[in-house]
Amino acid sequence: MSKVVALANQKGGVGKTTSTINLAYALAQKGKRALAVDCDPQGSLTLYFGYNPDELEDAGHTLYNAMMGEKAMDSIILGDNPALLPASISLANAEPELLVRIMSSSQKVLREKLKGIRDRYDFILLDCPPSLGLLTINALVAADLVLVPVKTDNLSFHGVARLFQTVEQIQSDLNPTLRIAGILPTQYNPRNLHDNEILTGVRQALDGQSVRIFDPVNRSTVFDKATSTGLPTVATTPGSASVLSYHQVADTLINLP
Ligand SMILES: Nc1ncnc2c1ncn2[C@@H]1O[C@H](COP(=O)(O)OP(=O)(O)OP(=O)(O)O)[C@@H](O)[C@H]1O
Numbered sequence: 001m002s003k004v005v006a007l008a009n010q011k012g013g014v015g016k017t018t019s020t021i022n023l024a025y026a027l028a029q030k031g032k033r034a035l036a037v038d039c040d041p042q043g044s045l046t047l048y049f050g051y052n053p054d055e056l057e058d059a060g061h062t063l064y065n066a067m068m069g070e071k072a073m074d075s076i077i078l079g080d081n082p083a084l085l086p087a088s089i090s091l092a093n094a095e096p097e098l099l100v101r102i103m104s105s106s107q108k109v110l111r112e113k114l115k116g117i118r119d120r121y122d123f124i125l126l127d128c129p130p131s132l133g134l135l136t137i138n139a140l141v142a143a144d145l146v147l148v149p150v151k152t153d154n155l156s157f158h159g160v161a162r163l164f165q166t167v168e169q170i171q172s173d174l175n176p177t178l179r180i181a182g183i184l185p186t187q188y189n190p191r192n193l194h195d196n197e198i199l200t201g202v203r204q205a206l207d208g209q210s211v212r213i214f215d216p217v218n219r220s221t222v223f224d225k226a227t228s229t230g231l232p233t234v235a236t237t238p239g240s241a242s243v244l245s246y247h248q249v250a251d252t253l254i255n256l257p
């Protein structure tokens with residue numbers, strides 16, 4: 001049975017896409033079949049994988065085409081392991097188009113579309129856009145687990161309460177089996193007082209709740225290098241400390257019931 005994991009945080013730039021691609025590669029390196037799905041019209045994940053979103057858009061080869069029923073889901077998958085379901089700016093049109101669909105419920109489109117390909121993968125990682133709009137809702141309705149990357153060098157943790165409210169709402173209305181996999185602090189600088197204060201604040205805020213806080217992924221320049229090569233840090237710099245953090249997260253995801 002495959003696990004679908006949404007990497008969600010409505011705050012921008014917290015490491016959703018970086019975590020998605022690095023976890024996809026880490027899971028593949030552990031012999032798991034992994035599919036990364038670009039649910040963000042920015043197409044960053046598609047770029048990080050080394051593809052050109054504009055070309056894919058022209059070819060009608062994106063998640064938008066599949067969500068709107070123009071293409072079969074499996075016909076737009078790129079690569080093998082990890083595989084990628086790419087996106088481009090046209091995915092932004094999906095939000096209003098989903099809103100006006102009167103028949104089927106618009107929050108469940110991605111979930112339904114994934115059904116046909118779920119069994120081929122051990123993990124499907126959904127890289128969400130920085131908003132709580134219908135695309136993130138679609139991802140949370142399609143997911144079994146939600147992983148929340150949080151940047152530790154500013155106040156991005158404030159948005160997490162709002163995200164958790166949304167998760168609760170989705171659990172009660174649309175996807176009762178959705179669980180929070182945990183919070184993943186990213187871009188953490190252990191020598192920075194502010195980073196440590198934020199991390200302590202996160203731990204205190206969640207004290208008593210059964211939310212897992214993963215060991216932080218350290219801030220490192222290796223990530224900037226990787227985005228220009230089409231390969232993630234997990235593949236290009238396998239020995240770096242940040243990569244080991246992603247392997248720990250991958251192992252936890254593998255061992256979750
Ligand atoms: N641990 C890290 N150390 C240093 N830089 C990092 C780290 N993780 C991510 N970055 C960098 O931070 C930037 C934002 O990361 P990323 O694109 O993964 O965030 P995002 O949450 O997906 O953003 P958006 O909300 O726009 O989709 C990128 O330039 C990435 O290379």
Ligand SMILES: [Mg+2]
Binds near residue numbers: 016017018044127129
């Ligand atoms: Mg992103």
